[in-house]
Amino acid sequence: MTLRAAVIGAGYWGPNLVRNFRGSEDWELAAVCDLDESRARKVVGDARVDVETDVRRLLARDDIDAVAIATPANTHHPLALAALESGRHVLVEKPLAASSSEAREMVRRAEQSGLVLMCDHTYCYTPVVQRIRDIVQSGELGDVLFVDSVRINLGLVQPDVDVLWDLAPHDLSILDFVLPGGLVPEAVAAHGADPIGAGRACIGYLTMPLPGGAMAHVHVNWLSPTKIRQMVVGGSRRTLVWDDLNPQQRLSVYDRGVDLDLSSRTEDMSDRRAAGISYRLGDMYAPSLPEVEALGSMVGEFAAAIREGRPPRTDGAGGLRILDVLEASTRSLKDGGRMVEVGMTDRSETGALA
Secondary structure (H helix, E strand, O other): OOEEEEEEOOOOOHHHHHHHHHHOOOEEEEEEEOOOHHHHHHHHOOOOOEEEOOHHHHHOOOOOOEEEEOOOHHHHHHHHHHHHHOOOEEEEEOOOOOOHHHHHHHHHHHHHHOOOEEEEOHHHHOHHHHHHHHHHHHOOOOOEEEEEEEEEEEOOOOOOOOHHHHHHHHHHHHHHHHOOOOOOOOEEEEEEEOOOOOOOOOEEEEEEEOHHHOEEEEEEEOEEEEEEEEEEEEEOOOEEEEEOOOOOOOEEEEEEEEEEOHHHOOOOOOOHHHHOEEEEEEEEEOOOOOOOOHHHHHHHHHHHHHHHOOOOOOEHHHHHHHHHHHHHHHHHHHOOOOOEEOOOOOHHHHOOOO
16 A cells, blocks of 8 residues: 655755655655745656645645654644644654653654654664664674764854754664664763854764663764764674775674683783783674665655554654753753763653664
């Protein structure tokens, strides 16, 4: 059965959603809704797709199964609630909402209505992140010991959010997607700087202790003349390196690490041999990755979740976990970088990603 979708918002991200819904075998694009009719018509082009300028009129139609929301973050909450109340499944551009309290209400309403609420964390649908998830969750790396993520570039200073709220959601959503049990740090420390006087942090660092003694670190920056997008996931058996700007070898897995033989441990830890520490230097391999558009996979997952009556891989609960971490980072910044508790919701409500 082909599902029918409408896209709300024809600005920056909406056209990408329109293109992928139109190109999907799972979907028929029924309408595009935007306050600016000319902008919506430009996105639709010569396709046989209706243009609406009133969300209430759009949601009053009886030929739409789901809506995708690509509007400013402060409108996500009212638009999503209206769509859920009309019986539609909902896909929301990141961030899920402007606050965790709004997101929590959206998650609760979707659960009560038996509808799918999905967050468009696009990176999670790239072939490389899909493969990282498979490698991490298969146990090939062993226990995760640390994660280092860097996302820096000479970027656009945003007028309404700091660099952590602008860029870190990408890295946080990836961590939530690949780590067993999702991203559930008990606390976070955030440090930021505004050396150009923009009125908000333009350089940011997040440090998050993870279950089992592991540590995750995220560095984001609007001011770097050098563009770097890299993530290192270190495990007790192997280490994975993702370099998103290296198309020839985006992903590498190294059989290298540190082994500690506790049976030979002595009180004198100054002697490496006595401490039983050895360094493992093995092979490296680079997995082959298919060329698949992430948004195409994302809309396919949205359709599959609806048909199968299950949460999507990037569900509303995952979007809520990201907002909880971001809000904790804001509190930490205001408190001079102190480690502060992440105000996670009840884990039974947010769940872990399947």
